[in-house]
Amino acid sequence: MNAKRPGFFQASLHLLGSLRLGTAILAAVILALGVATVVESSRGSEQSLVRVYQSSWFAMLLAMLGVNMLAAVAVRWPLQRKHFGFVLTHASIAVILIGAWTTHLFGLEGQLSIAEGQIRDSFMATQEMLAVAYGDQSVTADLEPPIGGLDQVDHPQTPELVFEPLDVRATIERYVPDSIVEKRMTDDGTIAQEAVQIAFSRAGSEESAWFFEGQSAHLGPASVTYRLANGVQMIGFLAGEHRNDWIAAGVVSVEFNGVRTDIPLADCLRQPVPIGGSGYRIKGINVWTHASVGSDGQLGNVSSLPTNPAVELEITERDGAENEIVDRRLVFSEYPEFDSNPGARHLDDLKATFSCPVVPKSETDVEIIRGPGGGIFARFAWEGTPEEVVRLDAGQPVETPWPGRSLTVLRHFTHAKLNTEIVPQEAIRPDRVAAMLVRVRKGEIDEQVWVRRGVSTPVQLGDETAYLVYAGKQHPLGFSVRLDQFRIDYYPGKRQPRSFESRLTFTDQATGLSERRLVSMNHPTTNGGLTFFQSSYEMDRGPTRSVLSVSRDPGMMIVFLGYVGTFLGMLIVLVSRMRDRRHGLSTASEAALAKGTEETTCEIGNTLSRFPKSGTKTTVRRRRKVVEAAMEAKK
Amino acid sequence: MTPRKSPKTWLFITVLMGLPAAVRATPVMPKSTNVDAIRALTVQHDGRYMPVDTLARDLVQSVTGTQRFENLDPVLVLLSWTFDADAWLDDPIIRINSAELRREIRLPESVEVFTYRQLTAHRYLHALVDEAGRVQEGQKPDPLQKKVSEIHRKLLLLHGCFQGRKIPLIPDANDPLEAWQPISVNRPTNSESIERVQLAWQALGAAFRADDGVAFSEQSEALATALDKLPAAFRPDATLIATELRYNSLRPFHSAWKVLLGGTVLSLLSLYLRRRSVDLVSGIVLLSGFVLLTYGLILRWTIAGRIPASNMFESLLFLSWGAGAFAIVTMFLLRHRIVPATAAALSCIALLLADCLPMNQFISPIPPVLADTVWMSIHVPIIMISYSVLALAVLFAHLQLACLAIAPHKFKMHATIESLHYWYIHVGTILLFAGIVTGSIWAASSWGRYWGWDPKEVWSLVALLGYLTILHSRTGMHHGVRWSTVASIVVGVCVVALVLDSLGQVSAYKMLGVAAACITLAFMVLAHGILATALKSILAFWSIIMTYVGVNYVLGTGLHSYGFGSGAVVRHVLESAACDLAFVFLCCGIYWARKRNMTGHKRPPDTGYWAVGDGLSVAG
Structure with a gap:
């Protein structure tokens, strides 16, 4: 250099x-x-x-x-x-x-959501504002310097809002980028109300929910309910664990010739018990808690939960012929009229019934049951798996029939009360909802309220209710726009839009002149320095609204100019390099040549032979001259 | 939640009543039936009008995963589903490929294909479908839920076929945009013409079940005439339907890649043989493949009524077309045989990928932003042509690697490849820039902003900047330490620190990722020489693949093996990335091993094209 x-x-x-x-x-x-x-x-x-x-x-x-x-x-x-x-x-x-x-x-960017027939003279800009409204009057303040970023701000420098008619003053105490409305359950309610918090989690996903007594809802793949059980029901629920307790609570009643004898189930299972006034004896042979006919045609027990209890009874002859079986029958506690053995020989006058603690059929896949003693149990009644009842100790996960999922009782409240409050979020979510803590004063009243973005929040000020609104700022258009018609074209036979378009009328407020325009996807229109783009539409509530993007971008043309320049420049560079190549030598090759190795010269020689067709004879000659000159220079 | 009877109760009742168990029947597949008349009937499906043939292909593919289920004519399968539904209930139809998924749904892991009855009777699947259905709008379903919804959608489709609700043949009399109706035999009608259609349909079904070829042909004629007499607010042009039938039966892209493959092999052969006659033959074969491809594109364009450039399948067609056109042109213009040979190879590979990868090949409706604009026909072809040029460049990069490994002394050959490589990258970069710019102008005209930091935009910019880095890393700039080195290091360190800050919580994976990115970028900036250039070109091309497929899938989902969107595409991409990496390591390893033993041969200093300056060294 x-x-x-x-x-x-x-x-x-x-x-x-x-x-x-x-x-x-x-x-x-x-x-x-x-x-x-x-x-x-x-x-x-x-x-x-x-x-x-x-x-x-x-x-x-x-x-x-x-x-x-x-x-x-x-x-x-x-x-x-x-x-x-x-x-x-x-x-x-x-x-x-x-x-x-x-x-x-x-640049200025914003959105205009407008229904058919509506006239608007402002659009929603990306800037934010806070408003105090009462009745149909309101005052607004821009959030200056703009807040709304991802950082929490304490005491932002925003001017105080003064709402004259009510003499209300509002200042922003704090801004948080994300907030959630937390429904918090507390155990300090004034009336007794049972509630449990249940987690039904799969590896990697924790799902939990609160259940009030008698309430049922879905949790993960299962429907869950929470209920209280009395002492007798509880014996039924625990029949699997404490079968003897359940048997002790069972009674077989036999009616013969108008005399009714109640025999405890436990007694008649142990030995034949005489039936009062008949001379017959009765003995229980088999007990099922959940009787069902299996595929082999035999009655079997499918679970230990007494949902369909049955007992098989054997009635033997009175004294003297002890072993002669007179009758054998199957008695279902839930179906007392059921004739298990129609057509067979019977003691027609003898009628036997069976009563015991029975568990009602579950209407949900999981029942959370609280017994009178305070213990909490889960009953799994998912079709296709045997029913079971397991004890739930607070905080201890329990295996469930759902593969890989476990059930846990997280908390149990007896005086549950649901409170809603707005809580700032530490980890900011993608669809965050910003919130502001606003201090509102009116005379003696001095309150602080959390206001979430886009949610109108009421404030009780003595007898009056004012509303705080934190939302996007309305930016004046400088003219008015009316949506005459909004049309969606669908693909035939499908609810998928092919295109949509808005017919707009712009009216200049000063002159009163108006002009009609059509805006559709990919075909924007410009009025008063603002360009309107068809962006989308809203159909979910009320009349269909056309959503237009509004923008003013003085930089766009400069950028496009730059695009053209860059593209042309790159082309020129390419062409000039190709020409250099065609002329055989580039400056860098020259430099390399000047440094000089034998191979480099060969390299240049190769270059010559590489595109022999593309040059005329003279260029080839010229190239050769250049090479020779370069060789000379090297020497 | 409605109360329901426990299954035990049901079982109890069933056994007591002595109901017969289901009897398995094998589906009827008539052999003497000619379905061509049915094939050509017009239906409305997926937002447009098409012959029954396309509808059948779409439905059979959606349900079974392949157009030719058990190698049967899709129209035949659809008719059998419609007329002989009971026989299909216990026939394995729905394929669930992933064993991991089958385990999660608690299906038998040894079976891959399941019957309709198996799946509809599977309790756990029901629970999962319920759960997936409860995913609130706006919430992202997890990978399992997505797959479950997919199976559910297949079952619903199949159910619709079994019910005969999936062949909408009856046009709407009043509204041209209203949905066409299927022929429902059971619904009484007061229209005589519709009754005639219903009768013909019923008779058709009977003939189908009885495998009565003559009656079937008669009834199809009768049905066609009866349908023609129905009042219709809109009927598509009959020639369009005929065109689509031709397109379906010809399968132009499937045949074209085979022809192109032949042409590629021939042109590679001519590279070796150096005979004019072989050149000529390969040129003719390539040309016929290209003509077939062009014809296919024209057919597709005619059928869709718009430029076929709306999805990945169609853009691959353009990539193939661009490379094919380039091969044909260079074959006549350049004496280099390697240029058309590689271009033909690329054209063939792109078309092969389009045809064989599990992509949606049907002509589907496009969202409003793509419709009704000239920018799609400008932006997509430019981008695809730039991709094809850059793909050729990366082919040459691989060729260079192979050459360096196999013949490390053939400097002349290296220089030739290097030169071609350079020109491809140069031209491709300019085209890529043009593509991004047209995309930006399109965005400005439809959304009002020319740049929106959308991941796709960002990754295309990353690819462009990557290629610009390659073009700018000249030999001269690596010598000596100057102030600019210090400044560069300061900039680099600052940006790394700031970038780490923006990532939020620091984890080992993130640190590893950033470190890998930094090393790669340092390599891109600092390395030079023939080998390095080839490697850089490969790296830059992978950033294009990231733009093309990665942005949609890799950045969008978790890491479950069944979790990737249209999974197979990403799996193939990952597999080919692994293969590529292995190839690169192999070549580099061989090259270095041989280079160490190399004595007596002195490599010329880096001159080539990368050293081309603009007459002023501003290295320091």
Whole structure:
């Protein structure tokens, strides 16, 4: 390079415009972009916007890139013709960046949601505001300096809102980027109300819910209910664990010749018991808690839960012929009229019934049961698996028939009360809801309320109720717009829109002149410096509303100019390089040649032979001359 | 929750009443029936009008996963589902490939294909479907729920077929946009013409079940005439339906890749043989493949009524077309045989991928933002052509690696490949820039903003910047330590620190990821030489693949093996990435091993095209 030491200015220009710095910045931008997409996929698009794309450091990086481009152009001053492509490309990239900056500074973006027949003169800008409303009057304050980012702000510098008619003053005490409405269960209710919190979790996902007594709901794949059981029912529920207790509670009643004998089930299972006044004896042979006919046609016990209890009884002859069986019958406690053995020989006058604690059929897959003693149990009654009842100790997970899922009682309240409160969130969710703590004063009254974004919050001020609204700011259009018609075209036979369009009428408020326009997807329209784009529509509530994006972007044309320049510049560079190639030598090859190795010369020779068809004879000759000259120079 | 009887009770009752168990029947597959007349009938499906043939292909593919289920004519299968539903209840139809998924749904793991009855009677699946159905709108379903919904959708489709509700043949008399109705035999009607259709349909069913070829043909004629006489608010052009039938039976893309494969093999052969005659033959074969592909594209364009550039399948067609056109043109213009050979190979590979990967090949309705705009026909082809040029570049990069490993002394060959590689990258980068710019202008015209930091936009920018880095890493800039080095290091360190901050909670994975990214980028910026250039080109191309498929799938979902969106595509991509990595390591390993033993051969200093400056060294 230059033997002369360059001055400080020139040296720093060379530094700023150096290729080395340029590629380093390129690499840094690539890294930032790649990471930002990962941030977006894991933490939501707003996070990536705030943390990277719209952050000041990323803007600095892009600015450095722009400076690098401009400096790279500047060091080539005065410009030579051969540098035209290079200069055009790099200057144009700087122009693109300048255009982007212009958009950032002066651009305006917002949304306009409008129903058919409605007239609007403002649109919802991205800026935010707080309003106090009473009746149909309201005062609003812009949130200046703009808050609404991802950071919590205490005592933002927002002017005090004064609502004259009510003499209400409001100040913002705190801003939090994300909040949830937490439904918190407390155990301090004034009336007795049973509730349990149940977790039904699968590896990696924890699902839990509160259940009031008698309430049923879905939790994961199962329906769950919570109920209280009395002492007798509890014996039934625990029949699996304490079968003897259940048997002790069972009674077989026999009626013969108008005499009714109640025999405890336990007694008649042990030995034949005489039936009062008949001389017959009765003995229980088999007991089923949940009787069912299996595929082999035999009665079997499918679970230990007494949902369909049955007893098989044997009636033997009176004294003297002890072993002669007179009758054998099956008695279901739930179906007393059921004739188990129709047509067979009977003692027709003898009627036997069976009563015992029975568990009603479950209407849900899982029943959480609280016994009179305070113990909590879960009954799994999922079709296809045997029913069972297991004890739940607080905090101890229990295996369930659902593969991989366990059930846990987290908490149990006897005086449960549901409170709702707004709680700031530490970890900010992608679809966050910002909230503000607003201090409202009126005379003696001084209250603090949490206001969530987009939710109108009532404040009781003595006898009056005012409303606090925190939402996007309405920005005046400068003219009025009316939606004459909104139309959706569907694909035939499908509820999938093919296109949608809005017919708008713009009216200039000063002159009263109006103009009709059509806006559809991909076909925007511009009025008064604002461009209207068909964005989407809302159908869920009320009349269909057309949603239009409204924007003003003075930087767009600069960016497009930059696009064209860069593209042309790149083409020119390509063409000039191709021409260099065709002429056989590039400056760098020359430099390499000047350094001089034998192979390099061969290399240049190869270059000559590479595109023999494409050049005319004269160019080939010229190339050869160049090579010869280069060889000479080398020697 | 409605109260229900316990299954035990049901069993009890069933056994007591002595109900017969279900009897398994094998489905009737008539052999003498000619379904061509039915095939050509017009139906309305998926937002457009099509022959029954396409409908049958779509339905059979949606349910069974393949168009030719058990290698049967899809129309025949659809008719059999409609007319002989009972026989199909116990026939294995629905395939659940992933063993992991079968385990999670508690299905027998040894079976892959399940019957309708098996799945509808599977209690746990019911519970999961219920659970998936309760996922609130706006909430992301987890991978299991997504797969369960998919199985549920298949069952619903199959159920609709069994009920005869999936062949909407009856046009709406009044509204051209209203849904067409299937022929329902049981619904009484006061219209004589509809009654005639119903009678013909019933008779058709009977003939089908009886495998009576003559009666079936007669009844199909009768049905066709009866349908024609129905009042209709709109009927599509008969030639369009005929075109679509031709498109379906020809399968132009399937045949085209086979022809192109032949052409590619021939042109590779001619690379070796260097005979004009082989050149000529390979040129003719390639040309006929290309003509077939072009014809297929024209047919598809005609049928859809819009440029076929709306989804991945269609964009792959364009990629193949671009490469094919380039092969044909260079074959006549350039004396280099390697250029058309590689272009033909790329064209063939792209078409093969489009045809064989499990992608939706049907012509589907497109969202409003794509419809009714010229930008789609400008943006998509430019992007796809730039991808095909860059894909050729990466082919050359691989070729270079192979050459370096196999013949490390053939400097002349390396230089030739290097030169072609350079020009491809240069041209491809310009086209990529043009593609991004047209995309940006399109976005500006439909959303009002020219850049929105959408992941797809960002990754296309990453790819462009990657290629720009390659083009800018010249030999001259690596010598000496200057102030610019210091400045670069400062910038780099600052950005890494800031980027780490933006990632939130620090974890080992994140640190590892950022470290890997930094090393890769340092390599991109610092490494130079023939080998490094090839490696850089491969890296940059993978960022294009990330833009093309990765953004939709990799960034969107978790890591369950069945969790990836249309799973198979991503799995294939990951597999090919692994293969590529293995190839790269193998070549580099061989090259370095041989290089160490290499004495007496002196590699020329890096001159080539990467050293091309603009006459002014601004390295420091």
